[in-house]
Amino acid sequence: DILCIANLQHxxxxxxxxxxxxxxxxxxxxxxxxxxxVVKHQPTLLYFLNMYSIHNYDLIRSILPD
Incomplete structure (x- = not known):
């Protein structure tokens, strides 16, 4: 099930x-x-998640590692 949408930035x-x-x-x-x-992006798992300006803060925080 999809619980919410989060915006990640490379x-x-x-x-x-x-x-x-x-x-x-x-x-x-x-x-x-x-x-x-024009930027050549490298394959990576490094992203930014701005948790202070989103409506689903509690839900997203509950699935992130400490």
């Missing part, structure tokens, strides 16, 4: 993810001359 710093290349930014489906960095 931990790029500790996972050693690197800036891979640049990509052009789209604005309203049109390519612009602006670019943004």
């Amino acid at each position: 931990n790029c710093i500790d996972s050693k993810c690197t800036e891979h290349s640049d990509a052009y930014v789209r604005q309203e489906r049109i390519l612009t001359t602006r670019t943004k960095a």
